[in-house]
Each structure stands twice: as structure tokens, then as C-alpha cells.
Amino acid sequence: MTNATAPLRIAIMGEGRMGxxxxxxxxxxxxxxxxxxxxxxAQIGFDLSAADSAPAADVLIDFSNVVTLPAVANYVRRVGCALVSGTTGYTDEQMDELRSLSQVAPVLHSGNYSLGIAALRHATTLAARExxxxxxxxxETHHNxxxxAPSGTAKLLLDAVVDAEAAEGRGEYHPVYGREGMVGKRDPREVGMHSLRGGTVAGVHTVSFFGADEEVSLTHRATSRQIFVNGALAAAxxxxxxxxxxxxxxxxxxx
Known part of the structure; x- marks a missing residue:
């Protein structure tokens, strides 16, 4: 247990904009x-070997890149700290490594650390059910x-739709990543996933529901990365x- 009166010791993986x-x-x-x-x-940048000797922290915060996962896992196992991870783009095998890490340490992994996105997920679940x-x-739209792609947040929203439809007994829904050419009639159980990239956009996510003669769209706009930082530190x-x-x-x- 950490000392409630002492500062929380954190290590940061990555020295980019988020780090x-x-x-x-x-x-x-x-x-x-x-x-x-x-x-x-500690803050670990391009020299990942620095993680082998970095001082022990109570929590490692990782918003870096999928290639740092071995260094992240080695550090957590070595010092026995918690992990707060916002890194997206992991393969299934890499997610298995995170789950394996959770057997020896508390691991929090999320594609988004915004309270507003948490609310959007709940609203998406409700809309999908009704x-x-x-x-x-x-x-989803992000900086260049x-x-x-798609973003980790978009995948969370997809999961909200798929899980809600399954809970209502409407069968299995599946993603379709963009469309090109003669794709034919839209499958009523597909969920279109589209990624826009450009400029300095921090993040925009929209879930649209198209019915007969009506449309419902739910949108969250992030104007800076600060909201994700605040959420990550609160989670830590x-x-x-x-x-x-x-x-x-x-x-x-x-x-």
C-alpha cells in the first residue's frame, strides 16, 4: 500500500507529446x-533499455507506442507497480501479454481516458438498445x-454497439472498415467504421443511427489532449x- 500523505511515485513511458x-x-x-x-x-524515452534500471514507481503510465510493450512489461514485473495504459493499436497477441501481466500486477488499459467519452459509451449503449x-x-477524426486506425475509442464504441445488440438478442453485428467499389446492399448487421486524419485534431468521435426518415447522432469532441492526461492521472x-x-x-x- 502507498503512503497516503506522500506523493504518488509515477514513471512515464514515452517522451512525446502525451508523455x-x-x-x-x-x-x-x-x-x-x-x-x-x-x-x-522516471521518464523513459527512445532508449527503452533505461527501463531496466529506472527507479521503482507506484504506477507506470504508458501512452506511448506498441513497440514499448516489452519494456513496459519488464518494468512492471521488476518493480511490482500498477500500470495505467492508454496505448492503442495492440495486436491480439500483445493484448494477451497485457492480460498475462495482470496476473501479477493491477493493469488498467483503455483506449480513452475522458469522462465525456465514458458518458458517450453509455449513451451509445442506450441508443443501440432502443x-x-x-x-x-x-x-472518428484525429491529427495527421x-x-x-481506427482509434481505440472507436473500437470501444463499436464494442458498446455490438454488446448492446447481442444483449437484445438481435444476432451478431460486425464491423466494416470503409467501403470501396461495388459493395452491394448494406448488411443490416454491419457497423461502418471510418477514420479521418488531418491537421491537429485532438479527437472527434461520432456514432450515428440511421432509421427510416430519421437520424440520431452522438458526438464527442476533444479540444486538447489535456482531458486524457487528467483522466490518466486520476486513474493512477x-x-x-x-x-x-x-x-x-x-x-x-x-x-
């Missing part, structure tokens, strides 16, 4: 008593430096000292 923003934000957070809420004990027979399309405080296991963002923040 730098996590650090600058963490270093500025103060408790009600005016003391530092976090102590950044709007039987409506066609569903998901569109994002390397994976709740993950420290937990029992090993795989956790979800909603479970940690609202459970």
Missing part, C-alpha cells in the same frame, strides 16, 4: 494541503500524426495499491 504533457501536469498538481500530489521518478433496426456508423491515484487484475476505466473511476 511530456503527463509529466508537466503531474508536476503541477497539489494536494489540499498544498504539497505535491505526484513525484515523477433504436432497433437502425443502421449504425462510427466516424496518429499511426493506428485509484490504481495504486490495488490487487492484481485487469481493470476498465469506468470500473476504476465510477465503480
Amino acid at each position: 511530456s504533457l503527463i509529466r508537466s501536469t503531474a508536476e503541477g498538481v497539489r494536494t489540499e494541503a498544498g504539497t505535491a500530489a505526484f513525484e515523477v521518478v 433504436l432497433a433496426g437502425f443502421d449504425v456508423e462510427i466516424v 500524426q496518429k499511426v493506428d 491515484r485509484k490504481m495504486a495499491g490495488r490487487e492484481p487484475g485487469m481493470y476498465g476505466f469506468d470500473e476504476v473511476m465510477f465503480g
Whole structure:
């Protein structure tokens, strides 16, 4: 267990835009008593071997890249800390590695750390349940430096639709990633997934439900990465000292 009066010791994987923003934000957070809420004990950049000797933290925060997973796993196993991961684009095999890691450490993995996105997921589930027979399309937009598509958040929204339809006994729904050529009549059980890339867009996600003569669209717009940083740091405080296991963002923040 961590000392409630001492700063939470965090390590950060990555020195890019997210890693730098996590650090600058963490270093500025103060408790009600005016003391530092976090102590950044390590930040690991391109030299992943630095993780082998980095000081122990209570929580490792990782918003970097899929290639860092071995270094992330080795660090967590070595120091026995919790992991808060916002890295997206993992393969099935890499997700299996995260789940294996959760056997020895508390692991939180989420494609989005925004409270607004959490609300959008709930609203998407409700709409999918109530709007039987409506066609569903998901569109996500991000900056031109994002390397994976669709976004992790779009996949979370897809899961919300698929799970809701299954719970209502309407059969299996499946994603279709973009359309080109003579694709034929739309399958009523497909969910269109579309990714737009350009400029400096922090993130826009829209779930649209198309029925006969009416349309319902739910949209979340992120104007900066700060919302994800704030959510990750809040989650880090709740993950420290937990029992090993795989956790979800909603479970940690609202459970």
C-alpha cells in the first residue's frame, strides 16, 4: 500500500507529446494541503533499455507506442507497480501479454481516458438498445500524426454497439472498415467504421443511427489532449495499491 500523505511515485513511458504533457501536469498538481500530489521518478524515452534500471514507481503510465510493450512489461514485473495504459493499436497477441501481466500486477488499459467519452459509451449503449433496426456508423477524426486506425475509442464504441445488440438478442453485428467499389446492399448487421486524419485534431468521435426518415447522432469532441492526461492521472491515484487484475476505466473511476 502507498503512503497516503506522500506523493504518488509515477514513471512515464514515452517522451512525446502525451508523455511530456503527463509529466508537466503531474508536476503541477497539489494536494489540499498544498504539497505535491505526484513525484515523477522516471521518464523513459527512445532508449527503452533505461527501463531496466529506472527507479521503482507506484504506477507506470504508458501512452506511448506498441513497440514499448516489452519494456513496459519488464518494468512492471521488476518493480511490482500498477500500470495505467492508454496505448492503442495492440495486436491480439500483445493484448494477451497485457492480460498475462495482470496476473501479477493491477493493469488498467483503455483506449480513452475522458469522462465525456465514458458518458458517450453509455449513451451509445442506450441508443443501440432502443433504436432497433437502425443502421449504425462510427466516424472518428484525429491529427495527421496518429499511426493506428481506427482509434481505440472507436473500437470501444463499436464494442458498446455490438454488446448492446447481442444483449437484445438481435444476432451478431460486425464491423466494416470503409467501403470501396461495388459493395452491394448494406448488411443490416454491419457497423461502418471510418477514420479521418488531418491537421491537429485532438479527437472527434461520432456514432450515428440511421432509421427510416430519421437520424440520431452522438458526438464527442476533444479540444486538447489535456482531458486524457487528467483522466490518466486520476486513474493512477485509484490504481495504486490495488490487487492484481485487469481493470476498465469506468470500473476504476465510477465503480
